[in-house]
Amino acid sequence: MTSCMKGRRNILRTIGAATGVALGLAVVAGVGVQSSPAWADEALARLKEQGFARIAIANEPPWTEVKADGKVSGAAPEVARAVLAKLGVPEVVASISEYGAMIPGLQARRFDLVTAGLFIKPERCAAVIFSEPDLCDAESFAVKKGNPLGLKTYGDIAKHASAKVGAPGGGTEERLALEAGVPRDRVVVVPDAQSGVKMLQDGRIDVYALPILSISDLLKKANDSNLEMIAPIAGTPVYCAGAAFNSKDADLRDAYDKALAELKVSGEFAKIVEPYGFSGEAPNLTSREKLCGGPN
Amino acid sequence: MSDWSGYLSLILDGAVVTIELTVMGCALALVAAFVAGLGRLSRQWPLRALATAYIEFFRGTSIFVQLFWAYFVLPLFGLPLSPLQAGVLALGLNVGAYGAEVVRGAILALPKEQYEACTALNLSHFQRMRYVILPQALVLMLPTFGNNAIELLKGTAVVSLISLSDMTFQAQVVRAQTGSTAMPFLTILVLYFAIALVLSFSIRGLERKLSAGLDVTKA
Amino acid sequence: MDWNWGFVQQILPTLAQGVVVTIQATLLGSAVAMVLGLIMAILRRSQNRAVSGTVGWLLEFVRGTPLLVQLYFLFYILPDLGVVLSPLVAGVIGLGLHYGTYTSEVYRAGIDNVSRGQWEAAKAVNLTIRQTWLNVILPQAVPPMIPALANYFLAMFKETPLLSAITVLELMNQARSVANFNYRYLEPMTLVGVFFLAISVPAVIGLRYVEKRFRGPAQ
Numbered sequence: 001m002t003s004c005m006k007g008r009r010n011i012l013r014t015i016g017a018a019t020g021v022a023l024g025l026a027v028v029a030g031v032g033v034q035s036s037p038a039w040a041d042e043a044l045a046r047l048k049e050q051g052f053a054r055i056a057i058a059n060e061p062p063w064t065e066v067k068a069d070g071k072v073s074g075a076a077p078e079v080a081r082a083v084l085a086k087l088g089v090p091e092v093v094a095s096i097s098e099y100g101a102m103i104p105g106l107q108a109r110r111f112d113l114v115t116a117g118l119f120i121k122p123e124r125c126a127a128v129i130f131s132e133p134d135l136c137d138a139e140s141f142a143v144k145k146g147n148p149l150g151l152k153t154y155g156d157i158a159k160h161a162s163a164k165v166g167a168p169g170g171g172t173e174e175r176l177a178l179e180a181g182v183p184r185d186r187v188v189v190v191p192d193a194q195s196g197v198k199m200l201q202d203g204r205i206d207v208y209a210l211p212i213l214s215i216s217d218l219l220k221k222a223n224d225s226n227l228e229m230i231a232p233i234a235g236t237p238v239y240c241a242g243a244a245f246n247s248k249d250a251d252l253r254d255a256y257d258k259a260l261a262e263l264k265v266s267g268e269f270a271k272i273v274e275p276y277g278f279s280g281e282a283p284n285l286t287s288r289e290k291l292c293g294g295p296n
Numbered sequence: 297m298s299d300w301s302g303y304l305s306l307i308l309d310g311a312v313v314t315i316e317l318t319v320m321g322c323a324l325a326l327v328a329a330f331v332a333g334l335g336r337l338s339r340q341w342p343l344r345a346l347a348t349a350y351i352e353f354f355r356g357t358s359i360f361v362q363l364f365w366a367y368f369v370l371p372l373f374g375l376p377l378s379p380l381q382a383g384v385l386a387l388g389l390n391v392g393a394y395g396a397e398v399v400r401g402a403i404l405a406l407p408k409e410q411y412e413a414c415t416a417l418n419l420s421h422f423q424r425m426r427y428v429i430l431p432q433a434l435v436l437m438l439p440t441f442g443n444n445a446i447e448l449l450k451g452t453a454v455v456s457l458i459s460l461s462d463m464t465f466q467a468q469v470v471r472a473q474t475g476s477t478a479m480p481f482l483t484i485l486v487l488y489f490a491i492a493l494v495l496s497f498s499i500r501g502l503e504r505k506l507s508a509g510l511d512v513t514k515a
Numbered sequence: 516m517d518w519n520w521g522f523v524q525q526i527l528p529t530l531a532q533g534v535v536v537t538i539q540a541t542l543l544g545s546a547v548a549m550v551l552g553l554i555m556a557i558l559r560r561s562q563n564r565a566v567s568g569t570v571g572w573l574l575e576f577v578r579g580t581p582l583l584v585q586l587y588f589l590f591y592i593l594p595d596l597g598v599v600l601s602p603l604v605a606g607v608i609g610l611g612l613h614y615g616t617y618t619s620e621v622y623r624a625g626i627d628n629v630s631r632g633q634w635e636a637a638k639a640v641n642l643t644i645r646q647t648w649l650n651v652i653l654p655q656a657v658p659p660m661i662p663a664l665a666n667y668f669l670a671m672f673k674e675t676p677l678l679s680a681i682t683v684l685e686l687m688n689q690a691r692s693v694a695n696f697n698y699r700y701l702e703p704m705t706l707v708g709v710f711f712l713a714i715s716v717p718a719v720i721g722l723r724y725v726e727k728r729f730r731g732p733a734q
Contacts, residue, residue, distance in 0.1 A: 059472070066469065069302070070309075095379070096459040100695020101368070108371030127698050170695030178696070184529065188682050189692055194472040195591070202594040204602075204682075222475065356715035357708050358673040360687065365708055368700040446579060453581035457680060464584055477591045485580050485588070492579035 043245075043252035044087065047112060052091035053084055056102045056111040060168065060193060060210070061217045062276040063117030063135065063241075066096065075276040079134050079260070080115035080243060082272055086259040100170015103127050106246050113252070114244040117211075119172050121239075125292035129247050131256045133240035133291060135273060136282040137211035139173065140231035141165075142200060142219060151207050153234045154180035166190040166205035173209035176236060197222045211239070213277045240283055240291055300479075303470045307480065310466030311487055317383055317452045317462060318491070322445050324388025325395050329441075332392065333399025347396065354393035359451040362386040367458045379460035383452070391448045395441060402436035403429065435507045442499030446492050453488075463487060523702050526693045530706060533689030540606055540685055541672040547611025548671065549664065552618030557648070559623060578616040583677055585609050590681040606678040614671050621663045625656035662726040669718050673711055686710060 047053045057064035057077055064074035072094040081092055092115075097105055102114045106128050120130045143151060149163050150156065157163050158181035165182060167173035169189040177187045188205050190196040196208045197218055210218070215229045245253045263269040270280025288296055328350075335347030354362065363386040370377055377385065406429060414424040456465035467480035474480070558570045577585065589605040600608065629652050637647040676687035690703035 067473075070306075098695060100691075100698065101700070103698040104368065104694070104700045105371075108368075108376050110371060110376055124698075169692060170698075174692075175696065184532075184689075184692070185684055189688070189695075190682075191680070192468060192472060194468070194475070194477075198477060198591055198594075199682075202599050204599070352716055352719065353712065356673075356719075357711040358676055360674075360676040361704075361708055361711060364687075364691075365704050368694075369704050372701050450579075450581040453583040454677070456583070464581065464587075467584075478595065481584060481588055481592060485576075485584055488580040488584065489576055 043112070043249035044089075044255050047084075047089045047252070048087070051089065052093050053080075053089050053113060054093050054095065054111040055080055056097045056105055056114040056116055057094045058099060058102075058116040058168070059096050060117070060214050061221075062213050062278075063211075064094075064115070066094075075135055075273045075278050076115040076117045076241065076243075078272050078276075079263075079269065080113065082263055082268065083243075083256055083259045086262065087255055098169045102170075102244070106244060109246060112245075112249075113256075117241040118244050119239040120242050120288060120291040121172070122291075122293040124244070125288075125294070125296045127247075128244045129250060129253050129296050130242040130244050130288050130292070131253055131260060132288050133242045133283040133286055134260060134269075135278050136238055136240040136286075137213050137278070138231065138238045139176070139233045139236040140210065140212040140215045140229050141233060142197075142208040142210070142215045142227055142229055143206065144200070145226045145228050147228070147230060149206055152230060153236075154182065154209075155235065157186070157207060158182045162186070163206045164188055164204070165207040165209055166196050166199055167209045172239060177209065180235075193218050197224070197227070200227060209233075216277070238282075240286055242288060242291075303474060303480070304483070306466045306470055307463060307483055307487070310461055310463035310484075311491075313461055314449070314452050314463045314488075315491065317380070317387065317455065317460075318445070318449045318495075320384045321387035321391065321448045321452070324384060325390075325392040325444065325448060326441075328389055328392025329395025329399050332396035333403070336396060336400045337403060350389075351393045351396050354390050359386055359390045360454050360457070362390055363454055363458060379455060379458045382458065383455040383460055387448055387451050387455075390451070391444050394447070395444050398437050398440045398444070399433075402433040405436055406432055431506065435503060438499055438503045438506065442496060442503075445495050445499065449488065449492055449495065517701075519699070519702060522697070522699060523706065526690075526697075526703060526706075529689050529693055530686060530703070530710075533684060533686035534710065536603070536683060536685040537672070537675045540603065540610065540675050540678055540683065541668070543603075543607040544610030544614065544671050544675075545668045547607060548614035548618050548667065551611055551615030553622050555615060555619035556622035556626060559619065560626070574616045574619060577613060582609060582613045582674065583680060585613060586677060586681050602678070602681050602683045605681055606675075606683045609681075610671055610674065610678075614667055617667050617670075618664060621660050621667070622656070624663075625660040626652060628659065629655050658729050661729045662722060665722055665725055669715065669722065672718075673715065676707075 055077060057066070057072060057074065059066050060074075062074055063076050064072070066072055072092070077092065077094060084090075084092060095111065097111075097116075099116070099118065102111075102116060102118060103124060105111055106114055114128075117135055118124065118130075120133060124130070141151065143149070149160060151160065151163055154165075154176050157165050157177065164186045165173075165177050166188045167177060167190060169191075174187055174189070178184065188199070190199060190205070190208065193210075193214070196205070196210075199205045200208045201224065208215070208218075212229070212231050215231070219227055219229060243253075243256060245256070260269070263272075264280075264284065267280075274280055332347045332350050335343045336351070338344050338347070363382060366377060366386045367379065367382040370382070410428055410432065411424075414428055419428070452462055453464040455462050456468065459465065461469075463484045467484045470480040471477050555570055555574060559567050559574070561567045561570075586606060586609040589600060589609050590602065593600060593605070633651055633655065634647070637651045642651065675685050678685050679688035679691065682688070686707055690707045694700045694703040
């Protein structure tokens with residue numbers, strides 16, 4: 001290797017390394033400029049200024065739904081749209097997420113609020129803040145017609161030697177199953193509703209667990225006379241969902257609550273949620289404080 | 297089947313995103329490959345060490361793991377990336393690491409006579425690189441770069457798992473809307489294959505163009 | 516960023532269960548890939564144009580399309596044809612088929628490398644096709660291929676997280692479910708990355724040794 005060659009290589013490498021470092025810094029800077037999480041106290045003001053709010057949804061009709069043309073609908077986003085419009089934020093930009101990824105996503109400020117029918121539960125209240133409840137439902141199972149394994153509760157699934165239950169990742173049903181004693185390898189994380197129905201039909205899971213309205217919607221769309229719904233599930237409460245916010249965005253949450261209450265009083269709220277099958281009155285029977293088991 | 301046109305357009309939307317990801321990923325991979333590949337050949341050991349660390353790190357885990365890490369963990373360090381950014385970053389840096397070895401291999405594969413001839417002709421360092429080394433090394437790198445590009449294309453499917461609307465994701469959406477599983481998946485398989493073929497032929501064409509006038513065995 | 520060692524301790528047993536499945540999938544998948552690859556390589560060399568042509572196109576198709584989509588196919592669409600495979604079996608077949616296309620290329624290169632003289636000599640000594648393959652060609656072709664095959668073994672190992680998309684409870688899946696359950700992504704994702712790196716980096720060093728050891732006489 002001649003020294004000439006080494007010299008050339010040296011210059012090349014230095015240039016290369018410098019370019020690399022510069023590029024790297026540019027990428028980080030460019031990305032960093034977009035991130036800046038220092039908006040804690042003015043969450044609402046920021047949303048109003050940018051004209052849209054980023055919401056997290058799950059694509060589980062009728063709670064959240066992404067239509068064929070890409071339009072986002074479903075009870076939770078519609079309520080959020082109405083409330084946010086009242087607050088002066090005209091648009092929402094939705095991103096689909098697994099339930100379990102929503103809270104970390106909120107904490108990482110990937111979205112401004114979660115409007116996916118995330119149930120208000122004490123362990124979630126510890127990580128994020130919720131609005132007052134808006135959508136309530138009880139739990140149900142989808143099983144093969146006739147319920148051949150006779151599974152009526154999560155305890156039944158646990159006691160059965162081999163029954164498998166499918167549920168969304170990070171959702172309430174998954175937790176209910178694990179807490180009832182179903183071993184981890186019999187709780188199958190189902191990526192989406194369509195897969196869940198297919199897996200039920202193929203016998204990969206014996207039960208697909210979701211709230212009542214979700215299962216009804218699913219079975220209607222699946223149009224399969226070999227499937228039926230079992231509800232309610234003994235030993236599970238009626239859950240209520242609310243919009244979730246980053247713990248530092250209390251101002252946004254409080255404004256949201258106020259607008260939501262106004263919508264409920266004016267009857268607009270019932271008009272939005274009832275077509276999806278939800279009760280306009282049920283959320284009023286409980287409160288965030290009760291569901292969290294304390295202030296939130 | 298009548299609403300298939302609507303669903304096909306959804307899948308084509310996804311194809312656009314897939315192609316976007318492939319192009320941007322390849323661009324980043326190319327830059328990373330040259331920087332790291334040349335860095336690996338450096339005489340200064342810190343540069344060599346850095347380049348080697350980058351290469352082994354990104355070759356040591358799969359795109360899936362890197363993507364999830366970029367998407368779920370980086371925000372905790374103050375770097376919230378959109379799914380698209382996380383996708384391009386993970387894909388580009390991952391394939392770039394493989395590309396770096398290709399760059400290094402190609403440059404090392406050039407016969408010594410080339411370098412000696414440069415010295416004999418009194419070419420400057422830049423002239424040597426620009427007119428002699430790179431043109432020959434590039435031709436050597438291209439076939440494997442082509443394979444790397446196809447690996448990147450296949451890697452884009454993983455971004456569907458972080459809900460980025462690429463072709464695979466849209467196929468799932470269509471699946472949910474139509475209840476049919478076979479059609480959407482078959483369609484995207486054919487589309488992926490088509491894109492891969494286009495990539496292969498383009499790289500082969502580029503190879504031929506670049507090896508014009510060079511003393512190499514034509515592909 | 517707040518790393519919680521207590522959480523790490525809490526989730527390690529669950530992640531360890533995932534590791535067991537990861538290793539199972541890798542070993543089984545590799546076995547399938549080695550065997551399938553050899554069969555495909557031999558079929559590709561068939562004198563029958565229809566056979567070699569079809570196998571050739573099939574190979575290109577499987578190699579040029581994403582493994583993720585192929586896994587979805589095996590998992591969701593085969594049941595419609597009456598074949599319900601368990602997630603792990605579907606995953607192993609998917610991995611084996613996909614990587615079989617890569618190994619078939621390796622085998623092809625190795626087989627092509629065996630000099631023509633060997634084939635002619637075998638014919639002269641009146642060996643049957645079977646005897647030729649088993650006693651003359653393969654023993655010469657395979658040893659130089661071992662480094663490349665080992666490389667794909669490692670690559671398959673790193674790709675096992677894809678199996679989580681078809682509900683196989685390997686490491687990535689366990690990590691995700693633990694992360695979802697506890698709303699913490701930092702530790703699980705990082706541990707997965709660390710695990711793969713901890714296996715890959717020593718493996719690469721081992722591979723370099725294997726390469727040196729098995730370098731055929733031609734090199």
